[in-house]
Structure formats: structure tokens, C-alpha cells
Amino acid sequence: MGSCLALAWMLLVGPWIPLGAQNPISWEVQRFDGWYNNLMEHRWGSKGSRLQRLVPASYADGVYQPLGGPHLPNPRDLSNTAMRGPAGRASLRNRTVLGVFFGYHVLSDLVSVEKPGCPAEFLNIHIPPGDPVFDPDQRGDVVLPFQRSRWDPETGHPLWGDEELFQHARKRVIATYQSPPSLDNPHSERALPRQLPSKKAPENEEEEKRYLCRRFF
Structure with missing residues (x-):
């Protein structure tokens, strides 16, 4: 029991003598x-601070694309399975709907954001054909729009394996994006894909513009 309490204290407050930590305050x-x-x-968990990762992010491609089937079930299928059955039955473990509301509160604290990403990115939820609520006509092309949240502009290109590479990339990428060279403006500056120290450079000009829009604007 004592070791569990000590571990819980370290997770909540931090180690006893952390290197470079701020001085503890004497007031609350x-x-x-x-x-x-x-x-x-003091700033950990504050509004606007960067999400602290305890483990590497889990993406389908290792860096950017979210996981989906067959690795994860369809969200609508999961919802239908969890909510299937007659209503009004008492919980065998004496649980109430308060647990659901509390869970939603915790979830909102983790995933709710004020602004979506720019440019807009949609991770639409595909509805299984014949869903009685969203696809009663069995069209098979119904999706629930879900917009990806805003990402930290201080991190790097999503195709980089490590988001922190952006800190080193700034030292190497000395370019600003104004517009592609043209006859009217042949001297406009442009960052080229080969100047980006990424494991996977932008595949085409549109992807390059997409990144540079995020970086410089």
C-alpha cells in the first residue's frame, strides 16, 4: 500500500528532487x-500548453494517419453494440448514469478544443450501411463529419517521424513561402521539399503548400 501511495504522489506532484523544476509554492x-x-x-496541464505524451503517438502510418479498421472497430458499430438491449434495467454492479456523464466530462477535458486545424482536415466517421438512424435507406455513403483538432504550430510537419524535429528544422530551413516563381515575380522565395529535413518529404506541390501554409501563416 505504501509503494502505491508513493507512486501516486510522484505522478501527481512529481519526483522529490526533479532536475530543473520550479520552486514549489507555499500557497494554493x-x-x-x-x-x-x-x-x-506549474504550467503542466494548463490551458494552451502542449499535450504531454507519456508514450509515442500511435498512428496507422507511424506518424500521421489515425488508426482505423481492422485495427480498431467502427465508432458507430461500437456505439450500437454498447447501447443495444432493453432500457430501464438495473446495473448488476450498482452503477448509475452518473458514471457516463463523468466519463464524458473527462473525455471532453482531453479532446475538446477551441479551434479546428488549419487547413481543415476531416476524419469523417463512416456509417455502416443500413444504420437505422443515419442510413435507413441503405445508401452506404453516409458519414458523420468530424474535424481534426488544431495542432501545435511549434511542432513539425506531420510526416516527420518525431514532432520535435521541428526545433532542429528551423535551423536548417531558412526560407519563407510567398508564392511560386512566376513571370511577374521571378524572385519570389520558395522553400523546396529537399530543404525540409524530413523522413518523408512532401510528395507534391500541393502537399508542400499545405505544410508551408501551416508553418508561415
Whole structure:
């Protein structure tokens, strides 16, 4: 029991003598922006701070594309399975709907964002054909729009294997994107794919513009 309490304390507050940690404060204040939730690292978990990853991100391609079938079930199928059955039955474990609301509150705290990504990216949820609510006519082409959240502009191109590479890329990419060279403006500057120190450079000009729009605007 003692080891469990010590581990929980370290996860909440941090190690006893962390290297480079801020000095602990001698007062407490109730704030709603996440500041001072961790007394050793005051900004951890605050509004607008970068999400701290304890494990590498899990993507279908290793760097960017989200996982889907067959690795993960369809969200609508999962919802239908979880909610299937007669209503009004008591929980065998004495659970109430309060647990669902609390879980949704925790989920919203993790995934809710103020602004979507730019440019807009959609990870639409495909509805199984014949869904009684969304596809009663069995068209098979119904999707629920789901827009990807805003990404941290201080991180790098999504095709880079490590987002932190952006910190090193800034030292190598000395270019600004204005417009492609043309007869009217032959001296316009342009960052080329070969200047980006990525494991997988943009495949075409449109992908290049997409990245540069994010980076410089």
C-alpha cells in the first residue's frame, strides 16, 4: 500500500528532487485554467500548453494517419453494440448514469478544443450501411463529419517521424513561402521539399503548400 501511495504522489506532484523544476509554492489558489495543478511544474496541464505524451503517438502510418479498421472497430458499430438491449434495467454492479456523464466530462477535458486545424482536415466517421438512424435507406455513403483538432504550430510537419524535429528544422530551413516563381515575380522565395529535413518529404506541390501554409501563416 505504501509503494502505491508513493507512486501516486510522484505522478501527481512529481519526483522529490526533479532536475530543473520550479520552486514549489507555499500557497494554493483555485484556478480554472489548469495552472498550479502540479506544484513542481506549474504550467503542466494548463490551458494552451502542449499535450504531454507519456508514450509515442500511435498512428496507422507511424506518424500521421489515425488508426482505423481492422485495427480498431467502427465508432458507430461500437456505439450500437454498447447501447443495444432493453432500457430501464438495473446495473448488476450498482452503477448509475452518473458514471457516463463523468466519463464524458473527462473525455471532453482531453479532446475538446477551441479551434479546428488549419487547413481543415476531416476524419469523417463512416456509417455502416443500413444504420437505422443515419442510413435507413441503405445508401452506404453516409458519414458523420468530424474535424481534426488544431495542432501545435511549434511542432513539425506531420510526416516527420518525431514532432520535435521541428526545433532542429528551423535551423536548417531558412526560407519563407510567398508564392511560386512566376513571370511577374521571378524572385519570389520558395522553400523546396529537399530543404525540409524530413523522413518523408512532401510528395507534391500541393502537399508542400499545405505544410508551408501551416508553418508561415
